[in-house]
Structures are given as structure tokens and as C-alpha cells.
Amino acid sequence: MLLKQGCIWWQNCTAPPLIVQPDFQRRALGVIIVSMIHKGNLAMTEVESSVYERVGGDPVFERIVEEFYARVAADPVLRPMFPEDLTEGKRWQFLFLTQFFGGPARYAVERGHPRLRMRHSPFPIDQQARDHWLSHMLAAIDAVGVEESARNEMGDYFERAATFMINREAESDNLMHYGQGKSSE
Numbered sequence: 001m002l003l004k005q006g007c008i009w010w011q012n013c014t015a016p017p018l019i020v021q022p023d024f025q026r027r028a029l030g031v032i033i034v035s036m037i038h039k040g041n042l043a044m045t046e047v048e049s050s051v052y053e054r055v056g057g058d059p060v061f062e063r064i065v066e067e068f069y070a071r072v073a074a075d076p077v078l079r080p081m082f083p084e085d086l087t088e089g090k091r092w093q094f095l096f097l098t099q100f101f102g103g104p105a106r107y108a109v110e111r112g113h114p115r116l117r118m119r120h121s122p123f124p125i126d127q128q129a130r131d132h133w134l135s136h137m138l139a140a141i142d143a144v145g146v147e148e149s150a151r152n153e154m155g156d157y158f159e160r161a162a163t164f165m166i167n168r169e170a171e172s173d174n175l176m177h178y179g180q181g182k183s184s185e
């Protein structure tokens, strides 16, 4: 509509030229540049601030792991798969989660590549076990209370990864226990 009425610059144009003040042009350019810089800064902020940092680092992950394991310990489907002493598992879980969500790479130093699917292969993880595991992890995060964007990122990851860990069809009549699982490794 504007261009039909006139030309902004000096091209061959029969319509009367639109006068665009140089001052206006400068300001428009300024707005574009400032918004590009602004967007750049926002993008950098998002890249620089990990879930680990946003939720509050080690102390918060420690509480998530405690909450999670308390639920696992009381779960009749999951408990038999875990060893009697949960201490070591909690530690690996803590080191893995803090590393995965942007904290220090301590799991890698001590344990190497996570190879989670391989490490979970001794345990009969069917849809039901996956659903229990996931609901406990999400409940643990909610019990600790993390900010919404971190909650969403964590939830998305756990949903996908827990599904990826399924390695059995329904396993209701053949629950393998931790010791048996270990010996077949």
C-alpha cells in the first residue's frame, strides 16, 4: 500500500516520492541492530545457563536422587531389580544426572561412557517398570521443586530416555532379581 503511493528512493517512479527522513532510517536501523544484539544475548544466556545451574547445582540433585530412591525403595515392581544396598546406585545416579544436565563431568571420569541401555540390559524393563520409574523421577523433581523451564527439560529427557530403556515385553511372570541380573552380565 505504501509503495503504491510512492517510492522510497530515487528509482524511476511516476508516483510522488515518499519522504523518508534520514533520522527515521537511522532509528529503524538502530532498532534492527539492537534487537539482533538483544536476541544474540538472550541466545547466549540460554546456552550458558545449564539445567544444573538453573536448579541450584549439587544440593538440589542430591535431594532429587534421595526423593527418587525413597520412592523406588517402596515400589514393589522396581525394588526387586535394585540391590539391597542402594548407596552406590544413588551415587552413580547423582553423578550421571549432574553431568547430563550440565554439571561437572564426574560420571565420565569415574565410569566412562554411560552406555545406559547396555548397563540396564540385565534388568527386565518393560512398559510397567518404565512407567513406575518415570513417575517416581517426575515426582522427585516436583517434590524438590525446580523452576518450570528446567522441569520441562528434565521431564522431556526422562520420558524419552526411560522409553529407550525398555528391553522386554511384559515381564509380569519372570521378575529377575538384581543378583541374577548381575551374574548374567
Ligand code: HEM
Pocket (backbone or CB within 6 Å): 078, 081, 082, 083, 086, 088, 089, 090, 092, 093, 096, 097, 111, 116, 119, 120, 123, 125, 129, 130, 133, 134, 157, 158, 159, 160, 161, 162, 163, 165
Ligand atoms: C531416564 C531413564 C534412566 C536413566 C537416566 C537411568 C540412569 C541410571 C544410572 C546412571 C544408573 C547407574 C549406572 C551405573 O552403574 O553407572 C542406573 C542404574 C539402574 N537403573 Fe536406571 N536409568 C533410567 C531408567 C531406568 C528404568 C526405566 C529402570 C527400570 C526399572 C531403571 C533401573 C535401574 C537399575 C535397576 C539400576 C541398577 C541400580 C544399582 O546398581 O544400584 N533405570 N540407571
